[in-house]
Amino acid sequence: MPHQPPSATEAQALSIFTPVNLILLSLAVYIIYTRLRPAQPVVILHDTPLVFRTFTPNTLRPYNGTEDPHVLLAVQGRVFDVTAGKSFYGPGGPYSNFAGRDASRGLAKNSFDEDMLTDLDKPIDKLEGLSEEELGSLAGWASHFEGKYLLVGRLVEEGSAEAEAAKKGE
Numbered sequence: 001m002p003h004q005p006p007s008a009t010e011a012q013a014l015s016i017f018t019p020v021n022l023i024l025l026s027l028a029v030y031i032i033y034t035r036l037r038p039a040q041p042v043v044i045l046h047d048t049p050l051v052f053r054t055f056t057p058n059t060l061r062p063y064n065g066t067e068d069p070h071v072l073l074a075v076q077g078r079v080f081d082v083t084a085g086k087s088f089y090g091p092g093g094p095y096s097n098f099a100g101r102d103a104s105r106g107l108a109k110n111s112f113d114e115d116m117l118t119d120l121d122k123p124i125d126k127l128e129g130l131s132e133e134e135l136g137s138l139a140g141w142a143s144h145f146e147g148k149y150l151l152v153g154r155l156v157e158e159g160s161a162e163a164e165a166a167k168k169g170e
Helices: 008-016 019-036 083-089 104-108 132-148 161-169
Strands: 053-055 072-075 078-081 150-155
Touching: 053 161, 072 104, 072 132, 072 150, 078 132, 104 132
Parallel strands: 053 150
Antiparallel strands: 072 078, 078 150
16 A cells, blocks of 8 residues: 555644644743742741730830841730731831831821831820721731731730739749
8 A cells, every 4th residue: 555645634733743842832831830839838937936925115116127036016905926027017118117016006097107106105005086997997907917927925004014024024
């Protein structure tokens, strides 16, 4: 039986699988794989782990990512370790003015201005005068921090019985 030349469709099918096309297909598969594969989790190791403790505004202040490698902030009297989000809350981040401070009023008002922060020598902000909408915003932020970051303490007034007891325990 004599050899017959391939039909037009067979020739077209054979021409798809050229070495160049196979290389391009392999490259496309590799690029898609690298884009879709899960990212490796970021693990941040600290030299000293934080244990739950009582903070005052002055004892919280050094945890701003500059003086101490940990970044902490307070929301409604609860202190969270936000070091994992250091690019947001640490030096140079968009929320860096909240590091080592009580961020409650600023978060409630969705304002990151310095004037939203209570001076360290003043009593802790009682959050009076906030609207229902601002209180709702603050509750949303508090829920965000509870779900994402480790609770490492509570914020109390300077000179309060709780602060004095914490000093004796240290």
